[in-house]
Amino acid sequence: MFIIGELINGMYEHIGKAIKERDKSVIQKCALEQVWAGSDALDINCGPASKKPIEDMPWLVETVQEVTDKPLVLDSSKPQVIAAGLAAAKNKLIINSTTAEQGKIDVLLPLAKQYDAKLIGLTISAKGIPQNKEQRLELAAAIVAACSEYEFPIENLYLDPIVLPVNVAQAQMKDILDSINEFKIISEPPPKTIVGLSNVSQGACSRSLINRTFLVMAAAYGLDAAILDPLDKELMDALISAELVLNKQIYCDSYLEAYRKK
Numbered sequence: 001m002f003i004i005g006e007l008i009n010g011m012y013e014h015i016g017k018a019i020k021e022r023d024k025s026v027i028q029k030c031a032l033e034q035v036w037a038g039s040d041a042l043d044i045n046c047g048p049a050s051k052k053p054i055e056d057m058p059w060l061v062e063t064v065q066e067v068t069d070k071p072l073v074l075d076s077s078k079p080q081v082i083a084a085g086l087a088a089a090k091n092k093l094i095i096n097s098t099t100a101e102q103g104k105i106d107v108l109l110p111l112a113k114q115y116d117a118k119l120i121g122l123t124i125s126a127k128g129i130p131q132n133k134e135q136r137l138e139l140a141a142a143i144v145a146a147c148s149e150y151e152f153p154i155e156n157l158y159l160d161p162i163v164l165p166v167n168v169a170q171a172q173m174k175d176i177l178d179s180i181n182e183f184k185i186i187s188e189p190p191p192k193t194i195v196g197l198s199n200v201s202q203g204a205c206s207r208s209l210i211n212r213t214f215l216v217m218a219a220a221y222g223l224d225a226a227i228l229d230p231l232d233k234e235l236m237d238a239l240i241s242a243e244l245v246l247n248k249q250i251y252c253d254s255y256l257e258a259y260r261k262k
């Protein structure tokens with residue numbers, strides 16, 4: 001599983017404050033802790049409260065790059081904010097994200113090609129988030145078709161079925177898991193799949209337990225990547241154990257110690 005640390009997000013109060021005050025040390029500590037805990041890449045999101053995300057995003061990119069050369073996942077719904085992050089980056093890049101909306105695709109696919117970035121495609125249309133598997137597959141196919149049209153390599157596309165909180169969309173969980181599996185048959189070579197894991201437990205009790213249960217199940221459905229909290233040790237151990245059961249890691253008695261990336 002490709003692990004993307006989710007903690008550099010202005011939605012967290014201390015991160016939002018550090019962005020506003022241009023306090024590099026808080027951001028750099030958060031970046032390093034996530035790398036040490038096993039992150040393969042770091043999500044960077046200015047947060048909903050940012051008043052000047054076009055300035056905040058490049059500052060975050062530069063600040064994180066000073067301490068790690070891990071790939072950066074530029075997380076914004078605004079293409080101008082992503083463009084500002086791309087221009088400041090020297091690390092490898094993943095654009096998070098386009099939707100299936102033509103206006104976004106026509107801006108973000110050329111940018112992904114220009115910067116040799118990977119791209120996350122959310123199965124969202126102008127009508128919003130799909131309510132079932134069929135709509136998710138339809139939007140996924142539209143994003144894959146757009147990638148072909150722009151000659152963007154499908155191996156560099158991560159499709160996201162949009163994980164909803166289990167306490168409000170319980171009846172959709174099975175459709176979300178099935179989508180992870182069925183996105184793979186849209187094209188050859190297949191696209192990759194990704195989820196924002198913590199969405200599943202927003203507003204619920206026992207968040208960590210719900211997160212790790214969903215992650216283990218999604219791994220069994222073939223999930224390639226997840227945006228998650230890498231400091232959640234039980235979550236990381238559950239993931240390593242899932243990969244062991246899926247024959248992606250070789251068993252030994254000390255497998256947890258062996259595969260923790262610390």
Ligand code: THG
Nearest residue numbers: 006011012013096097120160163195196198199227
């Ligand atoms: N798909 C993609 N990108 C994404 C998401 C996705 N990026 C953002 C988000 N979803 C993934 N990141 C988070 C980060 C934090 C939380 C959820 C998802 C979270 N935060 C606490 C909360 O809301 O309760 C904040 C607690 C606090 O303020 O301290 O749960 O789905 N491609």
